[in-house]
Amino acid sequence: MTETAQVVKTAAPVRRREKKRRNVFDSLIGRSALQILAVVGFFLLWEAAVRWGWLSGFLVGQPSGVLRNLIGSIANGSLFADTGYTIFEAILGFAFGTVIGSVIGLALWYSVFVARLVEPFIAAINSVPKIALAPIIILWFGTGLLSKVALAISLTSIVALITAYQAAKDADKDLQALLFSMGASKQQIFKRVIAPSTLPAIIATFRINIGFALVGAVVGEFISSQHGLGHVIYVASSLYDLNTVWAGLFTLMLVGFLFYHLVEVIENWLLPWKQQQGGTQINV
Amino acid sequence: MSSPKVQLRLNGMRKSFPGKEAATQVLDGLTFDIHERDFVSIIGPSGCGKTTVFNIIAGLVDPDDGVMLYRGQEVESLRGRVGYMMQKDLLFPWRTVLDNVLLGLETKGVDPKRALDTAREYLSTFGLSGFENSYPKMLSGGMRQRVALIRTLVLDPDILLLDEPFSALDYQTRLYLEGILMEAVETFHKTVILVTHDIDEAVALSKRVVVLSQRPARVKAVHDIALNEHSPIAARSDPRFSGYFHTLCAELDIQTRKSA
Numbered sequence: 001m002t003e004t005a006q007v008v009k010t011a012a013p014v015r016r017r018e019k020k021r022r023n024v025f026d027s028l029i030g031r032s033a034l035q036i037l038a039v040v041g042f043f044l045l046w047e048a049a050v051r052w053g054w055l056s057g058f059l060v061g062q063p064s065g066v067l068r069n070l071i072g073s074i075a076n077g078s079l080f081a082d083t084g085y086t087i088f089e090a091i092l093g094f095a096f097g098t099v100i101g102s103v104i105g106l107a108l109w110y111s112v113f114v115a116r117l118v119e120p121f122i123a124a125i126n127s128v129p130k131i132a133l134a135p136i137i138i139l140w141f142g143t144g145l146l147s148k149v150a151l152a153i154s155l156t157s158i159v160a161l162i163t164a165y166q167a168a169k170d171a172d173k174d175l176q177a178l179l180f181s182m183g184a185s186k187q188q189i190f191k192r193v194i195a196p197s198t199l200p201a202i203i204a205t206f207r208i209n210i211g212f213a214l215v216g217a218v219v220g221e222f223i224s225s226q227h228g229l230g231h232v233i234y235v236a237s238s239l240y241d242l243n244t245v246w247a248g249l250f251t252l253m254l255v256g257f258l259f260y261h262l263v264e265v266i267e268n269w270l271l272p273w274k275q276q277q278g279g280t281q282i283n284v
Numbered sequence: 285m286s287s288p289k290v291q292l293r294l295n296g297m298r299k300s301f302p303g304k305e306a307a308t309q310v311l312d313g314l315t316f317d318i319h320e321r322d323f324v325s326i327i328g329p330s331g332c333g334k335t336t337v338f339n340i341i342a343g344l345v346d347p348d349d350g351v352m353l354y355r356g357q358e359v360e361s362l363r364g365r366v367g368y369m370m371q372k373d374l375l376f377p378w379r380t381v382l383d384n385v386l387l388g389l390e391t392k393g394v395d396p397k398r399a400l401d402t403a404r405e406y407l408s409t410f411g412l413s414g415f416e417n418s419y420p421k422m423l424s425g426g427m428r429q430r431v432a433l434i435r436t437l438v439l440d441p442d443i444l445l446l447d448e449p450f451s452a453l454d455y456q457t458r459l460y461l462e463g464i465l466m467e468a469v470e471t472f473h474k475t476v477i478l479v480t481h482d483i484d485e486a487v488a489l490s491k492r493v494v495v496l497s498q499r500p501a502r503v504k505a506v507h508d509i510a511l512n513e514h515s516p517i518a519a520r521s522d523p524r525f526s527g528y529f530h531t532l533c534a535e536l537d538i539q540t541r542k543s544a
């Protein structure tokens with residue numbers, strides 16, 4: 001008895017591991033400041049390197065030139081026209097590709113027989129680098145809007161299809177069983193279990209497919225087009241006008257970035273039950 | 285006392301599942317009766333086929349052989365007429381509490397307005413008003429299982445199939461939910477078949493206990509439980525409680541020793 005009491009008295013208090021302190025910059029403003037600092041630093045370094053002759057402005061371009069170029073093309077309206085054109089192609093390709101792919105993928109859930117039948121064909125189509133189809137697609141659909149949209153669809157639909165089909169197959173069997181025991185028809189099970197449980201997976205493909213749709217649009221424009229950012233980049237690079245190339249690339253980057261965040265907004269809106277997780281993270 | 289009316293009769297149920305080498309015979313001529321307004325607990329070693337029996341009754345699994353009679357009529361299954369509740373609460377994560385309760389009513393094609401009224405009424409009866417718009421992930425395990433129970437009851441099923449519904453809960457919550465279940469069963473005059481591995485629970489709640497043998501399952505014994513008290517806590521202090529408890533323990537023990 002006394003022994004234990006002594007132990008308690010003499011033992012040094014165990015120090016609890018200190019709570020992991022957050023980095024001082026780990027706030028929205030702090031992070032933004034660091035990010036902006038990195039970007040500005042990068043461009044300043046680049047500009048300086050070209051001015052002081054460490055890099056050839058002819059081969060890598062020059063930030064001040066890119067900026068001048070951007071301002072000029074904003075002023076004459078061509079930047080908005082080209083960006084709008086590319087965005088339009090990409091959005092059409094994305095929307096049709098996602099809808100077509102998801103619908104086919106979900107439809108395959110209805111018939112195990114058909115699904116097994118077409119599975120190897122889907123795998124085969126998926127393994128073709130779709131970009132290699134671009135010349136044929138332009139042959140078939142012409143040099144206008146249609147060929148770019150078709151190319152974007154060919155890239156996005158297969159991703160949506162495979163994802164939707166896999167998610168439908170993985171849908172919780174117990175939830176389906178429960179509904180079935182209540183007397184639900186196959187259609188009701190589809191509507192109440194399969195469709196809602198594939199939705200998060202399909203929305204997750206939005207992120208990938210926004211990028212793919214832009215790839216389709218831009219590559220289509222590379223091959224033959226009179227408009228669009230891909231066209232601008234292609235023409236400028238064949239003229240060794242690197243500043244215009246960068247202006248086009250940065251605009252594309254901005255477009256992709258904005259779309260990516262748009263997906264997040266859509267996600268929060270369509271999947272309210274996925275939120276409110278309370279940001280608990282294991283403190284390692 | 286007149287002999288009770290039979291509501292559901294399983295006769296000679298046979299079921300085997302194809303295995304890697306040989307097929308597993310799970311049910312080999314299982315026969316038992318469920319009376320009107322019965323409360324039957326089924327206990328037996330795990331893996332003996334209790335869930336399979338429920339799946340057959342609910343129409344999720346087709347038996348190889350055997351007859352099911354419902355109030356004297358031969359039926360294929362009671363799909364659409366049972367309230368099946370499993371160990372997992374199986375709440376739909378993308379549906380709010382209210383929408384989860386509405387699930388079965390929607391499936392049945394009940395008029396949306398009436399369904400909504402019924403669902404709200406049940407939720408308030410079971411003390412869950414105010415949680416209608418919460419998503420399941422925000423609720424405690426006991427609350428989730430309570431929602432699952434409401435979802436089962438709101439359909440007004442002919443028979444409740446409860447497959448170890450409380451086994452994942454702590455003892456306090458379990459006693460509480462047992463109480464809620466007993467009240468609901470008395471209020472709504474339900475017939476219940478309860479699978480449990482908790483002998484305590486079986487004795488406290490049931491009118492009869494069916495003991496199943498090792499796989500392939502057959503009925504080893506049926507015990508009538510005659511306690512004066514039927515609230516879960518009072519029943520446990522009934523003088524006859526421990527007698528039943530030990531009888532059932534002994535019956536299961538022999539089997540576990542054999543299998544060990």
Ligand SMILES: Nc1ncnc2c1ncn2[C@@H]1O[C@H](COP(=O)(O)OP(=O)(O)O)[C@@H](O)[C@H]1O
Nearest residue numbers: 301302308310329330331332333334335336337
């Ligand atoms: N769908 C199935 N396919 C193959 N084997 C199954 C299937 N369902 C159950 N079984 C087997 O049947 C036996 C009984 O299972 P189950 O009815 O779940 O037992 P219990 O509920 O009594 O624990 C187990 O050995 C299990 O592996």
Ligand SMILES: [Mg+2]
Nearest residue numbers: 334335336447
């Ligand atoms: Mg089981």
